[in-house]
Amino acid sequence: MQISERVKLCQQSPMRKFYPYSVEAVRQGKKIYHLNIGQPDIPTPPAFFDAVSAYASDVLSYAPSPGAPELLDAVRDYYAKLNVPLDSSDILITTGGSEALMMVMLSILNPGDEVIIPEPFYPNYAAFIHAAGGVIRPMDTNPAVGYWYADRARFEALINERTKALLITNPGNPTGVILSEDEMAMIKDVAKEHDLYLISDEVYREFYYAGEGLRTMLEFEDAADHVLVVDSASKRFSACGARVGALISRNKELLGQCLKFCQGRLAVASLDQAGAVALYGLEPAYFDQNRAEYKLRRDTVVGKLREIPGVICEEPKGAFYLMATLPVDDADKFQKWLLTDFQDKGETVMFAPGEGFYATPGKGKNEIRIAYVLKQEDLARAIDLLALGIREYNRENA
Amino acid sequence: MQISERVKLCQQSPMRKFYPYSVEAVRQGKKIYHLNIGQPDIPTPPAFFDAVSAYASDVLSYAPSPGAPELLDAVRDYYAKLNVPLDSSDILITTGGSEALMMVMLSILNPGDEVIIPEPFYPNYAAFIHAAGGVIRPMDTNPAVGYWYADRARFEALINERTKALLITNPGNPTGVILSEDEMAMIKDVAKEHDLYLISDEVYREFYYAGEGLRTMLEFEDAADHVLVVDSASKRFSACGARVGALISRNKELLGQCLKFCQGRLAVASLDQAGAVALYGLEPAYFDQNRAEYKLRRDTVVGKLREIPGVICEEPKGAFYLMATLPVDDADKFQKWLLTDFQDKGETVMFAPGEGFYATPGKGKNEIRIAYVLKQEDLARAIDLLALGIREYNRENA
Numbered sequence: 001m002q003i004s005e006r007v008k009l010c011q012q013s014p015m016r017k018f019y020p021y022s023v024e025a026v027r028q029g030k031k032i033y034h035l036n037i038g039q040p041d042i043p044t045p046p047a048f049f050d051a052v053s054a055y056a057s058d059v060l061s062y063a064p065s066p067g068a069p070e071l072l073d074a075v076r077d078y079y080a081k082l083n084v085p086l087d088s089s090d091i092l093i094t095t096g097g098s099e100a101l102m103m104v105m106l107s108i109l110n111p112g113d114e115v116i117i118p119e120p121f122y123p124n125y126a127a128f129i130h131a132a133g134g135v136i137r138p139m140d141t142n143p144a145v146g147y148w149y150a151d152r153a154r155f156e157a158l159i160n161e162r163t164k165a166l167l168i169t170n171p172g173n174p175t176g177v178i179l180s181e182d183e184m185a186m187i188k189d190v191a192k193e194h195d196l197y198l199i200s201d202e203v204y205r206e207f208y209y210a211g212e213g214l215r216t217m218l219e220f221e222d223a224a225d226h227v228l229v230v231d232s233a234s235k236r237f238s239a240c241g242a243r244v245g246a247l248i249s250r251n252k253e254l255l256g257q258c259l260k261f262c263q264g265r266l267a268v269a270s271l272d273q274a275g276a277v278a279l280y281g282l283e284p285a286y287f288d289q290n291r292a293e294y295k296l297r298r299d300t301v302v303g304k305l306r307e308i309p310g311v312i313c314e315e316p317k318g319a320f321y322l323m324a325t326l327p328v329d330d331a332d333k334f335q336k337w338l339l340t341d342f343q344d345k346g347e348t349v350m351f352a353p354g355e356g357f358y359a360t361p362g363k364g365k366n367e368i369r370i371a372y373v374l375k376q377e378d379l380a381r382a383i384d385l386l387a388l389g390i391r392e393y394n395r396e397n398a
Numbered sequence: 399m400q401i402s403e404r405v406k407l408c409q410q411s412p413m414r415k416f417y418p419y420s421v422e423a424v425r426q427g428k429k430i431y432h433l434n435i436g437q438p439d440i441p442t443p444p445a446f447f448d449a450v451s452a453y454a455s456d457v458l459s460y461a462p463s464p465g466a467p468e469l470l471d472a473v474r475d476y477y478a479k480l481n482v483p484l485d486s487s488d489i490l491i492t493t494g495g496s497e498a499l500m501m502v503m504l505s506i507l508n509p510g511d512e513v514i515i516p517e518p519f520y521p522n523y524a525a526f527i528h529a530a531g532g533v534i535r536p537m538d539t540n541p542a543v544g545y546w547y548a549d550r551a552r553f554e555a556l557i558n559e560r561t562k563a564l565l566i567t568n569p570g571n572p573t574g575v576i577l578s579e580d581e582m583a584m585i586k587d588v589a590k591e592h593d594l595y596l597i598s599d600e601v602y603r604e605f606y607y608a609g610e611g612l613r614t615m616l617e618f619e620d621a622a623d624h625v626l627v628v629d630s631a632s633k634r635f636s637a638c639g640a641r642v643g644a645l646i647s648r649n650k651e652l653l654g655q656c657l658k659f660c661q662g663r664l665a666v667a668s669l670d671q672a673g674a675v676a677l678y679g680l681e682p683a684y685f686d687q688n689r690a691e692y693k694l695r696r697d698t699v700v701g702k703l704r705e706i707p708g709v710i711c712e713e714p715k716g717a718f719y720l721m722a723t724l725p726v727d728d729a730d731k732f733q734k735w736l737l738t739d740f741q742d743k744g745e746t747v748m749f750a751p752g753e754g755f756y757a758t759p760g761k762g763k764n765e766i767r768i769a770y771v772l773k774q775e776d777l778a779r780a781i782d783l784l785a786l787g788i789r790e791y792n793r794e795n796a
Contacts, residue, residue, distance in 0.1 A: 001506075001562075001593055001594065001595055001623070001624065001652075002506070002562075003505055003506060003651070003652065003655050004504065004505055004506055004507055004508050004511075004530070005508055006504060006508075006530075007504060007505045007655045007656075007658060007659075010655075010658040010659070010662070011658070012657075012658060012661060013463070013658075013661035013662065015661075016463050016661045017661075019462065019463070037460065039459050039460055040457070041457060042457070043456040043457055044456065044457055044458040046456075048458065049453075049458075052450065052669065053451060055447075058441040058442065058444075059438070059439060059440070059441055059442055059636065060442040060446065060447075060636075060637045060638065060639040060640055061437050061638055061639050062435065062437055062638045062639055063639060064414075064417060065411070065414050065417070095493050095641065095663070095667075096663060096664065098662065098663040098664060099663065102662075102663070106402065106404060106405060106529050107401055107402055107405045108399075108400070108401060108402055109402055110402050110403055110404075111509055111531065113402075124661070124662045124663075124664075127658060127659060127661075127662030128662065131504050131529070131659070131662075132402065132404075133509065133531065164399075164400075195399055196399065197399055225399070226399065238457065238458075239458045240458065240459055240460045240664075240665075241458040241459050241460055241461060241665065241667065241668030241669065242458055242667060242668070242669070243493065243641075243664075243665070243666065243667045253401070254399075254401065257401050257405045257408075258405075259410075260405060260408040260409070260410060260411075260525060261405075261408070261525060261529070263410060263411035263413075263414045263415075263522070263525075264408070264411065264496065264500075264522045264525030264526065264529075265493070265494060265496040265497065265500070265522075266494065266496060266522075266638075266641075267638075267639065267641070268641065269493075269639065269640060269641045269667045269669075269670050270639030270640070271450065271639065271640070271667075271669050271670065271673075272667050272669065272670070275669075
C-alpha cells in the first residue's frame, strides 16, 4: 500500500509542526509564549456566544450547502458597508477560509497547472495547491525592502501556458505587506490581460495601521469573472475556533462548480454560522478598537526586535504578522532547542520558522514569522525571551 | 479561464440538487416532506447544547489540528465500550465524516488509481475520489436481492494493478445492507491478500434492526495497517449540523500523512468538538431507544411502499435509508415534477433520485433513495404523497 505523490509533497505546517514538543514542554512545567499561530487573545465578541445560545431548535440540523441564508445575507451586508454591492448568490460559506482555498484549487487546477505566489507566503496554500496536483511558481522578494512584490514585470516573467492563477494575500501573511490602490489595479490588469484567475485572500482586511480602510479586489467590476476573494470570520472577529469563511466571486460558473464540493461535504457547522451572523453584523467601530490595539502591539514588537543585534525587520503595514531575519544558523533547529533546552524563569517562546513560508528550497532558513497576537506586556516578554534565546543558542553552538 | 477536469466529473448531489426547486415550492406555500436527506427529526441530546454553553473561555480559539484532546479521548472510550482498544493517537477528528473521506482519498490516490465500491453507493464518495483524480470501479448489485454485495469473486474480478482501495459502507447507505461477521472477514481478507486499503464507512453503526450489535473492521488486528474507519457524530447522535467526524486507523504512517491536511485546514470547530465530547460519552441505552424508533419507521415505510403497485423494495437491515424501484420513466424528472407541478392539500414530497447513487451510466434511473428520518405519521403521509404522485405523473405522461 502506497501513499499518494501529492501528500508526499505536502509539508508539516511550520506553525504546528512543533506542537508535540510544546506539549512536552508544558508537561515539564514550562510556560510558552505563542507567537507561532495567529490566535489572538482578544475576546470573541459576546454577540457570537449569545447567537449560538439562541439557536432555536432542539434538532441541530444541516445548514444548506451554500451556507445559512441569514449568514449569506450578513456577509453581503458587510460588503455593502464597504460599498461593494453583492448578491447573496455571489457568496459560498465555507469551513474557514481554508476550505474556500481548497475548493478553488480543486476547481481550477489540473495536475501540472501553475499558481504564481509572491514568497514568503502562507504555507497552507501549498497543501491546497498540492491537493489539486498544482505547482507553485514563487515570486522572489527581498526582506530588506519589506518583501514588496507589486512589480508587473516580475509577475509577467513567471507567466507561461500552464499558469492558471495569481494568488495574493492582502494584507499579507506572513509579511504584513499592503497593496496600494494602484498596485491592486496593476495586478488585476495582469490577471485580466493574461486571462488568469486572481485569488485574493483578504481575511486580514480590517487589520491596517495607516490610512482610511482597504479596498477589495471585488471592486474591480471590469475583472468580475477573474476575481475570487477568500474571506474568514476567524481573524477578523477573533473567533478562530469558529470555522466559518467565505468564497466570494461574481463568476457564477466557477461558484457553481465549487458548489459541487460544498454539496459533497454537506454543510458548514450550524452553530458557528449562527454565531457568525452576529459577527458580520457588528458595527465598523468594532474594528477601530482592535486596530488601535494591534498597532500598539506591532510597534512594541518591531521596536524590541530592532534592539536585538543582528535582527532585520521592516515595519509591517497590516495583518498581525511580521517576518524577521535572525542571527542564527537555522530557525527550525533554534525553535526546537527553545522548547527542549531553553528556559528563562520557566518560560520560553514559539514562533514559526521561515523556511516553510518559501517554495524555493533553502530560502528563509534564518527567518521567522511572528504573530503579534498577545497583550503588549506578553509580547515584550516574548521578544526578551527570543533575545535571550538567540544569545544562549549562539553561545552553545559557537 | 478554464475549470478543472476533476470538477467537471463531479455531479450535483442528488440529495441537494433540487434545493432551488424546493425553495421555490416553499415560497409558493407548499409543505414538503423531506425524505431526500438523512436529516433525522430526533432531538439532539441536550447534553450537546449544555457542553457548548459550558465552553470555558471568552476567546473561541483554535483546537489542535488532530482534534481536541478531550474529544480524542471520548472517541477512544466509545470504542473501548465496543471492546476495541484504541489509542487516542489512532484517531484524527475531522469536519464530519466527509472530511475524513476527502483526506483519505487525497492521501492514498494518484490520478488514475482505482477504488472499488459496490453500487449503489453514497454519491459524495465520487466527489472525494474525483477530487483526488481517482477512478471509481463500481461493483454491480441487484435490487431484487436487496443489493447484497459480499461476493469474493466479484470483488476480485475488479482488482487490477491500479486498484488502491475497497470502500464499503456498513450499514449501507443507500441500501441498508449489513455485512455478517463472515462477510466482513472475507472482505478484510481480500484487502489483505491484494495489499489494498479497506475504507470502512461505519457512521451508521448504531442503526441495525436485528441481532446484538455490529462489529467494526477495526477489530481485525491482522489487517490493522489496511483498515481505515470513517466515523461521524452527525447521524449517530442526530447532530447533523455539528460537523464532527473521525478518521480511525492503526496505520500510523497513513494517519501521519492525513495529519498534514489536518494542519492545512488548521482545526475542527471548537464548539462542535466540545459538544461532541458529551455525545460520545452517552450511555449505550441512548442508541437502544433510537433503534426501536427507527425500526418502527422502517416497517411503516416498507409496508406502505409495498402497497404501491409496481414498486420494488426489499427490507433494509440497517442505517435509515432504503432504495426502491418505482414504476416511473425517470425519477429525476418525477422529482422535479413533484416540486413544480404536483401538490395534494398543499403538500408534496422529496426523495433522492437513484441515478446519482450509481457510477455505471444509465443505472438507477427508476430507483430512488428514501431516508426514513421523520415521525411515523409524517412518513406515512409522505409515502401516500409518493403514491398519489406516481399515479398522477403517469396519467399526465401516458
